[in-house]
Amino acid sequence: xxxxxxxxxxxxxxxxxxxxxxxxxxxxxxxxxxxxxxxxxxxxxxxxxxxxxxxxxxxxxxxxxxxxxxxxxxxxxxxxxxxxxxxxxxxxxxxxxxxxxxxxxxxxxxx
Amino acid sequence: xxxxxxxxxxxxxxxxxxxxxxxxxxxxxxxxxxxxxxxxxxxxxxxxxxxxxxxxxxxxxxxxxxxxxxxxxxxxxxxxxxxxxxxxxxxxxxxxxxxxxxxxxxxxxxxxxxxxxxxxxxxxx
Numbered sequence: 112x113x114x115x116x117x118x119x120x121x122x123x124x125x126x127x128x129x130x131x132x133x134x135x136x137x138x139x140x141x142x143x144x145x146x147x148x149x150x151x152x153x154x155x156x157x158x159x160x161x162x163x164x165x166x167x168x169x170x171x172x173x174x175x176x177x178x179x180x181x182x183x184x185x186x187x188x189x190x191x192x193x194x195x196x197x198x199x200x201x202x203x204x205x206x207x208x209x210x211x212x213x214x215x216x217x218x219x220x221x222x
Numbered sequence: 223x224x225x226x227x228x229x230x231x232x233x234x235x236x237x238x239x240x241x242x243x244x245x246x247x248x249x250x251x252x253x254x255x256x257x258x259x260x261x262x263x264x265x266x267x268x269x270x271x272x273x274x275x276x277x278x279x280x281x282x283x284x285x286x287x288x289x290x291x292x293x294x295x296x297x298x299x300x301x302x303x304x305x306x307x308x309x310x311x312x313x314x315x316x317x318x319x320x321x322x323x324x325x326x327x328x329x330x331x332x333x334x335x336x337x338x339x340x341x342x343x344x345x346x347x
Contacts, residue, residue, distance in 0.1 A: 145331070145332045145333060147333040147334065149267075149334070151267075156317060156337040156338065156339050156340055157259075157267065157317070157319075157334075157337055158337065159333055159334060159335055162331065162333035162335070163331050163333070166331075168335065198266075200266065200267050202267075202269075202333075202334065204332060209281050210269070210271075210272075210281060210283055211257065211269045211272070211334075212269055213259075213266065213267040213268065213269055214266075215266050216266035216267065
């Protein structure tokens, strides 16, 4: 059972925006900036799309954005495209145990 | 370019052992830690542990102690995951992922920035 809670699924139509939440105990999401989001397209390895809550690696579309409020982080995808259909995972680091944890994952369906 | 190349698929019988490799290239191997992540069929990502590539010290997630061993051979820039006493429930794709870390003054950043393509381990009699 993951310490980071994500909705199991979200959906949206092309062109719309969606938001995926990631909620954890204060010592995880709320207290640390090592919060990242990974996209996993079907049959492929995960790929980081957001790090440090809201930063995008080079090459990642600016349609992806991240934010945090309290102990909930959010990933927003704007201008939904068919290629965005994938599983999305948040991940955070816990310094008390020097371990990482993933959220349970959210399946995004583009209608 | 920076890449992690993992070993191929393995088919093992229950009780056997398996050793999965992850060869790094395009960067200095001992600069960044290496993580291992499990994904069972149809399931989410599970962080298994990480290994300090400078010291060789591993840290395991609570659910991955005992039968799971992380190790290194820095001379060939390769990290390993060994699983002993295999069970059917160990059937999964195992990924290695580099932890990027950078500190600047009082701030720092860290995230898994490069992933291997995954190694499939199937445990079946």
